[in-house]
Amino acid sequence: MEDNNQTVTINLNKSRTAVIIALFIICCIIGGYLIMYALKPTGYHEMYLLDNQNQAVSYSHSVVINQNSTFNTPIVVTNNMFTQQYYQIQVKIVHHTINFPVDASPYGVYEFTLDAKEQWSNQIPITINEEGTYSIVFELYTKNDADYVFTNNYCILHVTAFA
Numbered sequence: 001m002e003d004n005n006q007t008v009t010i011n012l013n014k015s016r017t018a019v020i021i022a023l024f025i026i027c028c029i030i031g032g033y034l035i036m037y038a039l040k041p042t043g044y045h046e047m048y049l050l051d052n053q054n055q056a057v058s059y060s061h062s063v064v065i066n067q068n069s070t071f072n073t074p075i076v077v078t079n080n081m082f083t084q085q086y087y088q089i090q091v092k093i094v095h096h097t098i099n100f101p102v103d104a105s106p107y108g109v110y111e112f113t114l115d116a117k118e119q120w121s122n123q124i125p126i127t128i129n130e131e132g133t134y135s136i137v138f139e140l141y142t143k144n145d146a147d148y149v150f151t152n153n154y155c156i157l158h159v160t161a162f163a
Contacts, residue, residue, distance in 0.1 A: 043081035050074040062160045072123040079114035086143035097135045101150045128161040
C-alpha cells in the first residue's frame with residue numbers, strides 16, 4: 001500500500017508541475033502578444049515654436065510698427081505617426097483666442113509632406129502694421145482623404161505692437 005501512495009503523490013507533483021509550466025508558457029505568449037501588438041503606442045504629431053536662437057527660451061513679445069514690425073518665427077513639426085503624413089500649418093493673427101481651431105481667415109498657409117519620424121522646420125515671417133495686442137496662432141492640420149483635419153495641435157505667440 002505504501003508504494004501506491006508514493007506513486008500517486010509523485011504523479012500529482014508531476015501533474016502540478018506540468019500545469020504550472022503550461023500556465024507560464026501561456027502567460028508568456030499572451031504577454032508577448034500584448035507587448036508586440038496590443039500595447040503598441042499610438043502615433044502623434046509634434047509642433048513647437050523656437051526663438052531666434054533656435055531655443056524655446058526668449059520669444060518676441062513686442063514689435064515697433066515701421067521698425068521691427070516684420071519678424072521670423074521658427075517652427076518645427078515632427079511626424080511621429082507610423083506612416084507618411086500630409087500637413088498644413090495655418091497661421092492666424094487675432095486679438096483673442098478662446099476656441100480652437102480659431103474661427104478666422106489664415107494669415108498664411110504652409111503645406112508639406114513628412115515621412116515617418118521626419119521633421120520639418122521653417123521660419124515663418126510675420127508682419128504686424130497696426131497697434132494692439134495680438135495672438136499669433138499656429139494650427140496644425142493633417143490630410144484625411146481629400147480634406148485637412150485639425151490635429152488639436154497649436155502654438156500661440158502673444159505680441160504687442162506699438163508705434
